[in-house]
Amino acid sequence: MASPSLIPAHFIVFFVVSRLMSIIGNLRPSKNSLPCEIDSLGVHAKLRYDLDAIGLASTDYGNIVHEIPSAVLYPTSIDDIIELIKFSNECPLPFNVAARGHGHSVRGQAMAHDGVVVNMLSLKKHYKNGNGIRVSTSGNYADVGGEQLWIDVLNATLEHGLAPLSWTDYLYLTVGGTLSNAGFSGQTFLYGPQISNVLELDVITGKADFMTCSKDQNSELFYAVLGGLGLFGIITRARIVLAKAPKRVKWVRMIYSDFSIFTRDQEHLISTKGLEYLEGSLLMDYTPANNWRSSFFSPSNESQIISLLKKHGILYCLDMVKYYDDETANSVDKDVQMLQEGLNFIPGFTFMRDETYVDFLNRVRRGEITLKSKGLWDVPNPWLNLLVPNVSKKEDYGSKCTDQRSRDQT
Ligand SMILES: Cc1cc2nc3c(=O)[nH]c(=O)nc-3n(C[C@H](O)[C@H](O)[C@H](O)COP(=O)(O)OP(=O)(O)OC[C@H]3O[C@@H](n4cnc5c(N)ncnc54)[C@H](O)[C@@H]3O)c2cc1C
Known part of the structure; x- marks a missing residue:
């Protein structure tokens, strides 16, 4: 008679292994919230559930908000992203998909709670031809992958003696990431933000359609995606305007x-021809005159500024930049002098630096390296940027809006 307590050894092994697998499965953050059919997708092998991938995708520069995704896609082609989004749409309970550029958002904008984060930087490693940055033969524009960092765009276009016109202060941000916002820096007063310097986009929409758009083709999509906070589609290519x-x-x-x-001086300067960059900033008596984003002053200048700060408590800095090259090297100082004529900064408190164009554009990187070396980068980083409207021009602005509204109504 067979004993009822006898369980075949191979069954026990199977039971233990499958139990272990299910425990390990539960440790994979929340894979269970994704439909199990995801395992039959072609992109299945490019989805990661390990703590490194999940940890990265649930952290950003702000280090304030942490949303845990179920998985992270490391795409090797645009088709991988299309397949994932298509699958999400076909599920009875669609899950969130968020593109992550370089994760320099401050409040979790590139995160996807219980969804899938697409690690766009992964595309960079998988170009069959070139590096994802192609300068047109006319030299008027470059076609750039949405996952490219602006520093790489700068280096690639400089090889042709060209560069984009509009920048951010910091260049280790992706093209898709800044075009989903606006992309501001001191050139904005002249050329508009980066989103005003794009001729065409390739976008994967929320319905998983791959579409090319511009102001003349699928224009609604074009204007929705530019500054669209990543909500209207994933940018896979942007055609960026270039100049010498x-x-x-x-x-x-x-x-x-x-x-x-x-x-007043700031407004005067933006209406003047001949300068290429203008930005303002504050110095407070409890912060050093040279801060991590900009160490501009020499030690002797710094002590002058500190005593001025003690007197006033707050100071305002106006940074203006004049570009030059070999042909204009002899006249540039005179041009700067002329730009400063009639300005009312504190007498004697004007300081000048002469830098290469690349060093100037890449100035915040120096500060980043210093902060990282002091362990001060991976800490909570609250950040607030404000565009201050000109209150004294409020009436003008109001009447312009009314004019526009009445035109729209007629
Ligand atoms: C140190 C520092 C300096 C900065 N300086 C400036 C500055 O001078 N000027 C300025 O304008 N901004 C600046 N920013 C803000 C920065 O431009 C934005 O946070 C930008 O979104 C970051 O780009 P990212 O590649 O890190 O994007 P992420 O943080 O990864 O993503 C940002 C948003 O874009 C979406 N997204 C990412 N890639 C794509 C894509 N390919 N297609 C569609 N959507 C996408 C994400 O889903 C998310 O909503 C700065 C930020 C930091 C941390």
Whole structure:
């Protein structure tokens, strides 16, 4: 008679292994919230559930918000992303899909709670021809993958003596990431933000359609995606306007103690021809004159500024930049002098640096390296950027809006 307690050995092994597998499965953050059919997709092998991948995708520069995705896609082609989004649409309970560029958002914008984060940088390694940055033969534009970092766009276009016109202060951000926002820096007053310097996009829409769009083709999609916070599709290619790259810059910083005088000069300068960059910033008496984003002052200048700060508590800096190259090297100082004529910064408080164009554009990187070396990068980084409207021009603005509205109504 067979004993009822006898269980075949291979069954026990099978039971233990399958139990272990299910425990390990539960450790994989929340894979269970994805439909199991995901395992039959072609992209299945490119989905990662390990803690390294999940940890990265649930962290950003802000280090304030942490949303745990179920998986992270490391695509090797655009088709991988299309397949994933298509699958998400076909599921009875669609899951979120978010593109992650370089993760320099501050409040979890590139995260996908219980969904799938697409690690766009993974595409960079899988170009069959070239590096994902192609300069047109006319030299008027470059076609650039959405996953490319702006620093790489700069280096690739400089090989042709060309460069984009509009920048961010910091270049280790992806093209898709900044075009989903706006992309601001000191060139914006002249050329508009980066989103105003795009001729065409390739986009994977929320319905998994791959579409090319521009102001003349699928224009609704084009304008929705530019500045669309990643909500209207994933940018896989952007056609960026290029122009001749300058070689060097004269970078001038002027100091003010009166906010009205500071903004008046700022407005005067943006209406003047001949400068390529203008940005304002504050110095407070509890922060060093040279901060991580910009160490501009020499030690002797710094002590001058510190005593001025002690007196006023707050100072306003106006940074203006004039580009130049071999042909204009002899006249650039005179041009800067002329630009400064009639400005009302504190007498004597104007400082100039002469830098290569690349060093100037890449200035925040120096600060980043210093912060990282001090272990001060991977900490919570609250960040607030404000565009300050000109209150004294409020009436003008109001009447312009009314004019526009009445035109729209007729
Ligand atoms: C140190 C630092 C300096 C900065 N300086 C500036 C500055 O000078 N000017 C400025 O304008 N901004 C600046 N920013 C803000 C920055 O431009 C935005 O946070 C930008 O979104 C970051 O790009 P990213 O590649 O890291 O994008 P991520 O943080 O990875 O993503 C940002 C958003 O874009 C979406 N996204 C990412 N890739 C794509 C894609 N291919 N297609 C569609 N959507 C996508 C994401 O889903 C998310 O919504 C700075 C940020 C930091 C941390």
